[in-house]
Amino acid sequence: xxxxxxxxxxxxxxxxxxxxxxxxxxxxxxxxxxxxxxxxxxxxxxxxxxxxxxxxxxxxxxxxxxxxxxxxxxxxxxxxxxxxxxxxxxxxxxxxxxxxxxxxxxxxxxxxxxxxxxxxxxxxxxxxxxxxxxxxxxxxxxxxxxxxxxxxxxxxxxxxxxxxxxxxxxxxxxxxxxxxxxxxxxxx
Numbered sequence: 001x002x003x004x005x006x007x008x009x010x011x012x013x014x015x016x017x018x019x020x021x022x023x024x025x026x027x028x029x030x031x032x033x034x035x036x037x038x039x040x041x042x043x044x045x046x047x048x049x050x051x052x053x054x055x056x057x058x059x060x061x062x063x064x065x066x067x068x069x070x071x072x073x074x075x076x077x078x079x080x081x082x083x084x085x086x087x088x089x090x091x092x093x094x095x096x097x098x099x100x101x102x103x104x105x106x107x108x109x110x111x112x113x114x115x116x117x118x119x120x121x122x123x124x125x126x127x128x129x130x131x132x133x134x135x136x137x138x139x140x141x142x143x144x145x146x147x148x149x150x151x152x153x154x155x156x157x158x159x160x161x162x163x164x165x166x167x168x169x170x171x172x173x174x175x176x177x178x179x180x181x182x183x184x185x186x187x188x
Contacts, residue, residue: 005065009050009072012080017050019043024072028079031141035075041068050076078141085150089134091165094157096126096134104136108157108167116152121145135170 011017015028024035024043037043041064044051052069054061077083089096095107104124106114118124122140129135136153140146150169159166161177168174 005052005054005062005069007069009052009069009076011045011048011050011076013048015076015079017045017076019045024075026072026075026079028076030079030082033075033079033142035071037068038064040064043068043072074143078143082139082141083143083146084137084139085146086170087136087138087150087153087167088129088170089136089167090159094134094165096136098124098126104153106153106156106167109165110157114156116156119145119149122149124149136167 012028015026018025018027019037022037022039024037026033026035040055040061042053042055044053050072052065052072054065089106089108091109093107094109097105098118099105101123102118104116104118104126106116108114121142122138122145124139125137127135127137138146138150138153154167154169157166159168159172159174161175162179164174164176
């Protein structure tokens with residue numbers, strides 16, 4: 001059996017967990033999340049703890065055991081604290097703005113603006129930080145949705161290795177290359 005899967009998941013007092021018809025509902029102060037649970041897995045809810053049990057010993061059962069527990073831990077953390085990803089846009093004239101709560105508009109060096117539709121489960125803000133770079137913050141209670149939308153934003157214009165222009169996660173290290181001029185001056 002999965003070692004992580006056997007561990008109990010502690011549910012805080014302000015969080016309510018329900019399991020019926022293969023659907024797990026976690027409700028907390030920040031909202032409500034639903035997760036469809038595979039029929040090879042059973043969920044038991046006892047006095048402030050959730051337990052994950054599997055109906056077999058195969059490799060797939062072990063994988064589902066750990067995966068299901070991880071998903072439930074993320075759900076509990078999401079409805080209590082929420083999740084946040086920060087991205088920064090670096091480049092001359094590169095900007096981002098949020099129009100209403102539906103669209104994120106990016107100006108990142110293309111001949112046109114990029115319009116991204118913001119999912120309803122996610123909140124996005126775009127502000128100018130002290131270095132004159134735009135900081136985009138993606139928050140929400142569903143870890144998957146926050147990560148997927150952040151990755152979609154970053155994929156529009158990933159940071160390039162010569163000058164570092166583009167969109168990157170806050171604190172992400174970009175390996176820089178020297179360029180043609182530096183390579184040519186080294187040969188003599």
